[in-house]
Amino acid sequence: MDQDRETAAGREALRRELLAYGAASRTLNEWISGARALALLRAAISSGIFDAARTPSTVGEISAATGVEGPRVADVCLALEAHGVFERDGESYRLSEDYAALASPDALQSLPDLLAKERVLGRALESAASSQDAAFTELTSEDASAMALGVGMRPSSPTARALWASALAGMAPELYGLWEGGARHLEIGCGAANALLSLLATIPRLSAVGVEIDGGAIAIARRRARELGVDDRVELRHADARDLDEEASFDSANWSQQFFPAEGRGEVLAAAWRALKPDGYLLATMFGEPPGSAEALREPTGRSYALDRLAYGGWGVPVLGVEELREQVEGAGFEVLRTVSPPPNPLMVSRGIMLARRPKT
Structure with missing residues (x-):
């Protein structure tokens, strides 16, 4: 019985430590997720995948337009959908409303220029x-x-x-x-x-x-x-x-x-x-x-x-x-x-x- 209590107490202590670590790392995890999302967006823009989705396009159409192999395009589109950059309608992907606005020729700032500036500032920091x-x-x-x-x-x-x-x-x-x-x-x-x-x-x-x-x-x-x-x-x-x-x-x-x-x-x-x-x-x-x-x-x-x-x-x-x-x-x-x-x-x-x-x- 005593051994069972010690085991239960040990598990509870580990659970509390895990919860405490999770709470302490919440902000850091948000920063890490943001950095990964920016890397994804830069890759989508530089590869042409982002621009290919200005009009509804299938994975195959995006692959043909960019020269990126189909399975890789599918994975990129999935990640962009997960981050609210792309929206999916059946087999087609297109820019979400927010990113269509950010990528508009009349937007207040060019999205690639904005990201390039932030990369310079990031290196400076x-x-x-x-x-x-x-x-x-x-x-x-x-x-x-x-x-x-x-x-x-x-x-x-x-x-x-x-x-x-x-x-x-x-x-x-x-x-x-x-x-x-x-x-x-x-x-x-x-x-x-x-x-x-x-x-x-x-x-x-x-x-x-x-x-x-x-x-x-x-x-x-x-x-x-x-x-x-x-x-x-x-x-x-x-x-x-x-x-x-x-x-x-x-x-x-x-x-x-x-x-x-x-x-x-x-x-x-x-x-x-x-x-x-x-x-x-x-x-x-x-x-x-x-x-x-x-x-x-x-x-x-x-x-x-x-x-x-x-x-x-x-x-x-x-x-x-x-x-x-x-x-x-x-x-x-x-x-x-x-x-x-x-x-x-x-x-x-x-x-x-x-x-x-x-x-x-």
Whole structure:
């Protein structure tokens, strides 16, 4: 009898340990499942299986369209169905409603571009503890282009253009009115020109110059400008923003400061000050403030801030709060007018803007 009790007690102790381990690993298991699901989605896109299901298609039809053997296609389709990417109707598979929306040509961001950007950020996070990361300006052209394409909303989407224009009109109405009247605008660190081309496509009297240090990103920006039919109103320069030599030539400038390492930021701001006309406006995108409590840190926006701080900080970019950025901008001679933080947008690194002005004297 005593032995039976000991056996039962031992089994109960093991059961409790198993339950405790399961509870402790719940979040980790969710992360692992998410990583596997992303790997599956990337594989489906790169193999062509994802695109083949934009219209209802059987396993055999998808196999013929992609060149992937039938049994492998069947397994991929089953896994995609399990994760809500595909829906099945009889023998045919098609994109689910959510993924058809995400993969639409008019979606706010290209799904492959979004995944490519996250892969770059993932590598940055994996190496963040080593203190051996390259500066953002030293990323490979492939990675720099992936970041340039994946951050923000794509200018080919009418909805994205309208959202960006509406946000800026609300946050800086005096600046937006200036653009509508036919201003000359400077984009410092334009990347693949997501924001710049969206503005040009929305505001027909606006003209602009975009400056970008990465040659791959600027080539993409030039191609997109031609596709949108705004290339006659924009000059896209492959150059270091510190080398800008215009003086009092622009009515406004936007500085994507989240992509500028600590070294050289003062020179970039000095170049922006010279390039702006007296009373010209400077927009600076912001990381926003750190979470104010342990509870806020564990919220989705708090977790996003912490990961951005780690990744971008690893690239040598100072993750400045509002007052720190204000001090830097004012130290370059600008007058800060206000800061505005719109509702979070998961596609944007920016958590708001700082609007400043070059004084007349």
